[in-house]
Amino acid sequence: MKIAVDAMGGDFAPEAIVEGVVMAAAELPDDVTIVLVGRELVVRELLNKYDTKAQQRIELVHADDVIEMSEHPTKALSLKPNSSIGVGFKLMKDKQVDAFCSAGNTGAMHVGALFSIRAIEGIIRPCIAGFVPQVTGGHAVMLDIGANADCKPEMLAQFGEVGSIYAQYTFAIDRPRVALMNIGSEEQKGSLIAQAAHQQLKDNRRINFVGNIEGGDFFSGKADVIVTDGFTGNAMFKLGESFYAMAKLRGIDDEFLNKTNYESVGGSPIIGVNGNVIIAHGISSPLAIKNMIGLAIRQVESNAYTKIAQALA
Template sequence: MRIAVDAMGGDFAPEAIVEGVVMATAELPEDVTVVLIGRQSVIGELLKKHNSESAATIEVVHAEDVIDMGEHPTKALSQKPNSSIGVGFKLLKDKQVDAFCSAGNTGAMHVGALFSIKAIEGVLRPCIAGFVPQINGGHAIMLDIGANADCKPEMLAQFGEIGSIYAQYMFGVASPRVALMNIGSEEQKGSLVAQAAHQLLKDSRRINFIGNIEGGDFFASKADVIVTDGFTGNTMFKLGESFYPLAKQRGIEDEFIAKTNYESVGGSPILGVNGNVIIAHGISSPLAIKNMINLAIQQVKADAYTKIAQVLA
C-alpha cells in the first residue's frame, strides 16, 4: 500500500508534515509506504534532522511548485501542474499510490479530485465528510461539511446514500442509521429544501432513514450518518472542534471533549470521487498528520469508494 502526502501543504509545512510522517512510519505495517511529495532537497534535510530510521518506508517524489492557501484553486492547478498537489493527483490518477492526503489548499484538493480522478458516475456532487464523536463511543459521519454550501434535495438524499455505504464499510455498521439535520424532529419542519430532502430520504430503499435530528443531538449517538448542506455542516463541525481548545484554555480535561480535537482523526475524506482523497486542517500538527495517514490506510482497506460506485451504478 502506498499513501501519498503533500509535504508542502499546510500552515506549518513542510516541517510539521515531515515530522508527522516520521511519527507515522515508526508504527506502520511493513507493507505500507508513505510517498512524500514536494521539494526534494528540503524534505531530505528534514528527514535527516529527524534521524528517520524508517527511510525504507518513505519515498520522496520531487515537485517544484507549491499552491499557497490563498490561491484560486482552478487557476493555480492549471498554472502549476508541477505543484505538490498537482503531482499528487497525477500519481493517484495513474494508480501509483492508493491515497493522496494534504493539509494544503482545500479548494485545490477538491477541484484536483474532480479534474483528475473525477466524480463517480451517478454522483451529483462529491462532498467532504467529517467524523463527529458520539457520546456512546465511535463516530458518526457527517456530510457535507463544506464542499457544497447550497444543496438541492436530491443532493442531500444522495449524501445519505453515500454516507450510509461509507459507514457500513469504514465502521462495520450493518445498517447505518441515517438522519437529516433539521430545526425540529417533526417531518414537516425546516426549509422547503429540508422538507423535500426528508421525503426523498424517507422513500429511499437503500438506507435506514430514522428521520430528523436537531443540533442538540449532534453528539448523542442517535445516528451513524448525519446529512446536511455544506454551509450548515461546516458551521456545526467547526463549532464542535472549538470545544477542545476552549476546555484546554479553561483547564478542563475530559475524555469525550478530547475526541473533538481535530488532531484525533486528522482529516476528512472527499466522498463521491474515484479514489481515496483526504483533506487535513491547514493548521495540522505532526500528530494530526500521523492520524491522517492512519485514516487513509483504513479507508484504502475499506475500499469504500468502489462500493459506492457499485451501488450507484
C-alpha cells in the same frame, strides 16, 4: 499500499508534515509505504533529522512548486502542474498511489480530485465528510461539511446514501442509522428543501433512515450518518471542534471533549470521487498528520469508493 502525502501543504509545512509522516512511518503495517511529495532537497534535509529505520518506509517524489492557501484553486492547478498537489494527483491518476492526503489548499484538492480522478458516475456533487464523536462511542459521519454550501434535495438524499455506504465499509457499522439535520424532529419541520430531502431519504429503501435530528442531538449517538448542506455542516463541525480549545483554555481535561480535538482523526475524505482523497486543516500538527495517514490506510482497506460506485451503477 502507498499513501501519498503533500509535504508542502499546510501552515506549518513542510516541518510539521515531515514530522507527522515519520511518526506514522514508525507504526506502519509492513505492506504500507508513504510517498512524500514536495521539494526533494528540503524534504530530505528534514527527514535526515529523524530515525533512519522510519525513513525506510518513506519514498520521495519531487515537485517544484507549491499552491499557496490564498491562490484560486482552478487557476493555480492550471498554472502550477508541477506543484505538490498537482504531482500528487498525477500519481493518483496513474494509479501509482492508493490515496493522496494534504493539509494544503482545500479548494485545489477538491478541484484536483474532480479534474484528475473524476467524480464517480452517478454522483451529483462530491462532498466532504467530517467525523463527529458520539457520547455512545465512536464517530458519526457528517456530510457535507463544506464542499457544497447550497444543496438541492436530491443532493442531500444522495449524501445520505453515500454516507451510509462509507460508514458501513470504513467503520464496519451494520445498517448505519442515517439522520437529516433539521430544526425539529417532526417530519414536516424545516425549509422546503429539508422537507423534500426528508421525503427522498425516507423513500430510499437502501438506507436505514431514522428521521430528523436537531443540533442538540449532535453528539447524542442517535445517528451514524448526519446529512446536511455544506454551509450548515461546516459551521456545526467547526463549532464542535471549538469545544476542545475552550476546555483547554479553562483547564478542563475531559475524555469526551478531548475527542472533539481536530487532531484525533486528522482529516476529512472527499466522498464521491474515484479514489481516496483526504484533506486536513491548514493548521495541522504532526499528530494530526499521523492520524490523517491512519485514516487513509483505513479508507484504502475498506475500498468504500468502489462500493459507492457499485451502488450507483
